[in-house]
Amino acid sequence: MLTRRRFISVAAAGAAVFKLPRLSAAEYDLLIKGGRVIDPSRRFDRAADVAIKGGKIAAVQPNIAASTAAESIDATGKLVVPGLIDIHTHAGREKEDAALCLADGVTSLVEAGSAGADGIDAVVAIAKAAPTRMRVLINAGKKGIIPEGDLMDLANVDVAAMRAAIERHRDVVVGIKARLSKPVAGKNDLEALKRAQSVARPLGVPIMIHMGQTESPLPDILAVLKSGDIVTHMYAPPPNGIFDGSGKLLAAVTDARKRGIWFDFGNGRVDHFNWAIVDHAMKERVLPDTISTDWGQAARTDQVFNFGNVLSKFLMVGMPLDAVIACATSTAAKTFPSFKGAGTLRPGSTADVAVIELRQGSFEFEDNYKGKRAGTQKLVTTATVLGGKRITTS
Numbered sequence: 384m385l386t387r388r389r390f391i392s393v394a395a396a397g398a399a400v401f402k403l404p405r406l407s408a409a410e411y412d413l414l415i416k417g418g419r420v421i422d423p424s425r426r427f428d429r430a431a432d433v434a435i436k437g438g439k440i441a442a443v444q445p446n447i448a449a450s451t452a453a454e455s456i457d458a459t460g461k462l463v464v465p466g467l468i469d470i471h472t473h474a475g476r477e478k479e480d481a482a483l484c485l486a487d488g489v490t491s492l493v494e495a496g497s498a499g500a501d502g503i504d505a506v507v508a509i510a511k512a513a514p515t516r517m518r519v520l521i522n523a524g525k526k527g528i529i530p531e532g533d534l535m536d537l538a539n540v541d542v543a544a545m546r547a548a549i550e551r552h553r554d555v556v557v558g559i560k561a562r563l564s565k566p567v568a569g570k571n572d573l574e575a576l577k578r579a580q581s582v583a584r585p586l587g588v589p590i591m592i593h594m595g596q597t598e599s600p601l602p603d604i605l606a607v608l609k610s611g612d613i614v615t616h617m618y619a620p621p622p623n624g625i626f627d628g629s630g631k632l633l634a635a636v637t638d639a640r641k642r643g644i645w646f647d648f649g650n651g652r653v654d655h656f657n658w659a660i661v662d663h664a665m666k667e668r669v670l671p672d673t674i675s676t677d678w679g680q681a682a683r684t685d686q687v688f689n690f691g692n693v694l695s696k697f698l699m700v701g702m703p704l705d706a707v708i709a710c711a712t713s714t715a716a717k718t719f720p721s722f723k724g725a726g727t728l729r730p731g732s733t734a735d736v737a738v739i740e741l742r743q744g745s746f747e748f749e750d751n752y753k754g755k756r757a758g759t760q761k762l763v764t765t766a767t768v769l770g771g772k773r774i775t776t777s
């Protein structure tokens with residue numbers, strides 16, 4: 384294990400790539416050398432090299448000779464973690480989105496409800512063309528995200544169209560997204576959610592709800608959710624956040640977590656979290672299962688920026704590094720069956736890897752209400768490996 388001082392002193396070094404002449408067949412295709420490997424799926428956190436062959440992780444152990452590999456990435460002073468999994472993005476809007484996320488270390492992601500039944504085919508085409516493992520949630524409203532509110536007109540919550548769209552794209556459309564806040568659903572939140580569940584349950588797919596500022600109380604909404612469903616924007620300010628007026632966690636939230644419902648962060652840009660609620664949640668030990676960005680191209684220059692930036696917010700509020708990495712890798716991999724086998728560096732698994740620099744300094748982070756906080760650490764991806772292939776990262 385690198386000492387902290389040593390880790391800081393080498394943190395400024397860039398990830399260099401060395402190509403060795405191919406005189407004979409190398410034992411490994413790629414070697415990620417000299418980093419601190421954090422793999423929460425195996426509770427692994429120590430200095431080690433990661434060897435890759437045939438697109439798979441071949442070995443994770445110290446002191447693998449560089450001469451055994453055709454190519455090396457110098458990860459000295461950096462973190463080497465499983466490829467990141469972002470379960471709430473809007474990366475299906477533009478065909479270049481997934482590649483932008485890939486440069487941030489995101490090798491698996493979910494496009495969460497940008498489109499409903501009417502527009503799903505175009506989003507599925509983008510997902511299928513993405514270089515990464517990209518899956519899609521269909522919006523419960525057939526017109527997708529619309530200014531007048533996805534679910535404001537119940538005629539848009541078309542059960543037959545939703546079901547047909549999922550059945551048409553079972554390999555890519557892995558669940559349903561229901562945005563339930565008042566400007567999106569009005570008084571229809573529960574009815575729309577029940578309709579979505581009537582489609583999801585028989586097909587055995589999860590629903591991701593967007594909570595916060597709903598017309599209906601959160602316990603009534605949680606009561607409609609089943610095991611495996613996901614609640615995003617878990618730190619949404621009132622009305623109808625996860626804490627009651629006196630700051631106590633709602634019993635219905637504790638119960639939902641016991642029933643196997645996931646709670647996700649979902650950074651986003653409008654009305655999804657403020658620092659006061661995050662602070663309170665940390666104090667009460669109400670931690671996220673998964674951390675996600677709610678990324679879109681507009682968020683690349685505002686509040687969200689990239690996955691590393693969002694994850695760094697949790698380092699700032701005191702979550703341990705390995706717990707933060709777990710929220711973006713091993714736990715995120717459990718939320719959708721299509722991510723089975725991802726989010727790990729276990730030998731034999733697909734070689735999706737992020738090499739991340741843990742920069743030390745003063746960094747500003749913002750909540751959804753222009754609240755600014757200064758942190759001392761920032762996660763910056765310097766190299767991504769996808770299926771054993773190194774992706775050029777800025």
Ligand SMILES: [Zn+2]
Binds near residue numbers: 473495651677
């Ligand atoms: Zn979203």
